[in-house]
Amino acid sequence: MKTHTLLMPLDMHLHLRDGVMLENIAPLSAYSFSGAIIMPNLVPPVTTKEDVIAYKERIMAAVPNDYFEPYMTLFYQNYDKDFLVDVAEEITAIKLYPAGITTNSEGGVSSFDIEEMGPTLETMAELGIPLCVHGETDGFVMDREAEFMGIYEELAKSFPNLKIIMEHITTKEAVAMLDKYENLYATITVHHLLITLDDVVGGMMQPHLFCKPIAKRPEDLDALLSVALDAHPKVMFGGDSAPHPQHKKESCGCAAGVFTAPIALQLLCEIFEQFDKLDNLQAFVSDNAQSIYGICPEFKEVVLEKRPFVVPENYAGVVPIYAGETLNWAIESVE
Numbered sequence: 569m570k571t572h573t574l575l576m577p578l579d580m581h582l583h584l585r586d587g588v589m590l591e592n593i594a595p596l597s598a599y600s601f602s603g604a605i606i607m608p609n610l611v612p613p614v615t616t617k618e619d620v621i622a623y624k625e626r627i628m629a630a631v632p633n634d635y636f637e638p639y640m641t642l643f644y645q646n647y648d649k650d651f652l653v654d655v656a657e658e659i660t661a662i663k664l665y666p667a668g669i670t671t672n673s674e675g676g677v678s679s680f681d682i683e684e685m686g687p688t689l690e691t692m693a694e695l696g697i698p699l700c701v702h703g704e705t706d707g708f709v710m711d712r713e714a715e716f717m718g719i720y721e722e723l724a725k726s727f728p729n730l731k732i733i734m735e736h737i738t739t740k741e742a743v744a745m746l747d748k749y750e751n752l753y754a755t756i757t758v759h760h761l762l763i764t765l766d767d768v769v770g771g772m773m774q775p776h777l778f779c780k781p782i783a784k785r786p787e788d789l790d791a792l793l794s795v796a797l798d799a800h801p802k803v804m805f806g807g808d809s810a811p812h813p814q815h816k817k818e819s820c821g822c823a824a825g826v827f828t829a830p831i832a833l834q835l836l837c838e839i840f841e842q843f844d845k846l847d848n849l850q851a852f853v854s855d856n857a858q859s860i861y862g863i864c865p866e867f868k869e870v871v872l873e874k875r876p877f878v879v880p881e882n883y884a885g886v887v888p889i890y891a892g893e894t895l896n897w898a899i900e901s902v903e
């Protein structure tokens with residue numbers, strides 16, 4: 569049977585939540601990934617050193633038997649230098665949300681005033697703390713990411729020593745930015761390598777495919793595939809797996825977020841194999857992230873096997889993408 573081995577897979581954008589959800593969900597990522605960048609959009613968000621340390625402890629307590637490194641982040645605010653120096657060793661990045669743009673982002677940035685943000689961003693650059701950005705304006709939903717490109721350009725030019733990660737990119741405009749500025753990088757989800765807006769609302773509306781940023785047009789999908797499949801050195805896998813309880817998705821006023829964590833590697837094998845690019849998956853799912861972030865995860869070997877795998881209907885009350893459908897790859901072993 570055909571197999572494919574991945575070493576130290578990393579998920580560079582992951583929502584683990586808190587409380588019972590964390591306890592149920594964290595083991596799923598810890599099983600197949602060596603580590604993940606943990607999003608700080610809790611309620612209230614992670615904004616202090618104590619918050620970071622305590623949240624990391626709760627994550628570790630939820631995954632007692634697995635080797636899994638939670639790379640912690642802070643929720644972006646304008647922080648002073650003393651604070652950043654003090655917190656630097658506890659965090660891997662800082663995540664910036666425009667205020668109100670997505671789930672639990674109300675405390676985010678309401679105006680991108682480069683002068684106001686300058687001291688924080690300069691200090692982050694000095695300390696080598698990357699800035700992860702949810703890059704959407706509050707414009708028309710299909711144009712939000714493309715409209716944000718001007719802000720990325722201003723940030724990239726104003727802070728040339730700051731590593732800026734364009735999170736979960738969904739457009740050809742964002743792909744084009746990668747080669748324009750040395751200090752811009754990107755994460756790409758697995759669902760944005762599979763779906764367009766057509767899959768979300770082209771037929772019966774599919775709440776489990778609804779997320780922010782929303783999936784875009786076929787030409788955007790093609791652009792994302794072109795850099796992911798070639799494992800462009802500035803892109804890395806970041807699943808943005810975002811669990812919501814089933815009743816919050818299948819409801820009037822559907823929460824944004826696609827839950828992919830437990831089947832992300834299986835889906836990635838399927839995509840990369842389909843385009844005859846399986847050899848590039850290792851770079852996309854680990855090696856690029858290691859170089860970009862300068863991290864060195866502990867050894868983990870995940871063997872996937874090409875055989876039918878039926879996606880569970882739900883994981884502890886959270887419905888995954890492609891629930892009940894049959895995939896072509898399964899996880900055979902993890903060591």
Ligand code: DOR
Pocket residue numbers: 583609670671672702778779780781810811824825826
């Ligand atoms: O769809 C999304 N869900 N996009 C985000 O940016 C946040 C996430 C969540 O936390 O549920």
Ligand code: ZN
Pocket residue numbers: 581583607808810
């Ligand atoms: Zn996210």
